[in-house]
Amino acid sequence: MKLRSDNIFQKIQSQKGQIAVLIDPEKTNTEYQIVELVKKASFAQIDFFFVGGSTVSRIDLEKTVKLLKTHSKIPVVLFPGGSHQLSEKADALLYLSLVSGRNPDFLITHHVNSAQEIANMNIELIPTGYILVDGGTKSSVAYISQTTPIPRSQKSIAKNTALAAIFQGKKLIYFDAGSGANEIVPIEFVKQLRNEMEVPIIVGGGIRTIHEIESFKKSGVNVIVIGNHIEENIEFLLDIQRYKLSIS
Ligand code: 1GP
Numbered sequence: 599m600k601l602r603s604d605n606i607f608q609k610i611q612s613q614k615g616q617i618a619v620l621i622d623p624e625k626t627n628t629e630y631q632i633v634e635l636v637k638k639a640s641f642a643q644i645d646f647f648f649v650g651g652s653t654v655s656r657i658d659l660e661k662t663v664k665l666l667k668t669h670s671k672i673p674v675v676l677f678p679g680g681s682h683q684l685s686e687k688a689d690a691l692l693y694l695s696l697v698s699g700r701n702p703d704f705l706i707t708h709h710v711n712s713a714q715e716i717a718n719m720n721i722e723l724i725p726t727g728y729i730l731v732d733g734g735t736k737s738s739v740a741y742i743s744q745t746t747p748i749p750r751s752q753k754s755i756a757k758n759t760a761l762a763a764i765f766q767g768k769k770l771i772y773f774d775a776g777s778g779a780n781e782i783v784p785i786e787f788v789k790q791l792r793n794e795m796e797v798p799i800i801v802g803g804g805i806r807t808i809h810e811i812e813s814f815k816k817s818g819v820n821v822i823v824i825g826n827h828i829e830e831n832i833e834f835l836l837d838i839q840r841y842k843l844s845i846s
Pocket of ligand 1: 620774775776777779801802804805823824825826827
């Protein structure tokens with residue numbers, strides 16, 4: 599097994615309000631698309647690219663990661679939808695356990711199936727408690743994993759799920775309302791976990807405004823993930839650039 603650094607984890611931990619652009623390689627995998635995205639994301643001083651999706655093939659994933667590493671210096675972090683979504687060219691792998699669900703496949707089976715391959719790879723692993731929250735629409739993760747997201751009214755369940763994941767050794771918590779969610783993760787879910795402990799937090803799903811980014815930053819979120827909204831309107835990166843400038 600090769601030695602791995604924890605540079606990406608340290609970067610995630612180091613600051614609140616960082617931005618990740620989520621790329622779905624099923625939709626974004628040509629050189630032209632990647633070059634355009636990299637140009638605008640670099641100008642906006644985006645902190646990370648996350649790459650993955652519920653039904654992405656290994657070929658598309660590897661192609662997208664390779665293009666990102668060729669054209670950009672922004673760290674590339676895998677956000678896999680399954681055990682085949684691996685690429686040694688990425689800087690880190692969010693090693694997800696879907697702790698809000700009760701499907702053993704997404705708690706241990708995918709991990710066992712990919713363990714030897716990961717052991718042979720030189721990639722930073724970040725054990726992550728992945729918590730799916732009801733975003734007002736049935737998400738692809740909920741459908742594919744056949745799990746039930748945490749209801750928005752269940753603050754205590756959300757907090758206790760996150761705490762249990764940390765006690766089991768997860769190094770960060772990812773609250774996700776699901777891709778294209780109608781409603782973002784309740785700020786209260788973040789605040790109550792923040793009140794309990796200083797664990798790195800990632801939030802994503804349905805984020806479309808600078809105001810939402812700012813609210814998550816204020817409540818102590820380390821990384822705010824935006825996928826759909828940038829896919830639909832790449833100019834939103836200009837708003838992020840102006841926002842970043844205004845707070846620097
Ligand atoms: C989904 O957290 C991500 O898993 C991002 O969601 O595509 O809605 O921004 P969006």
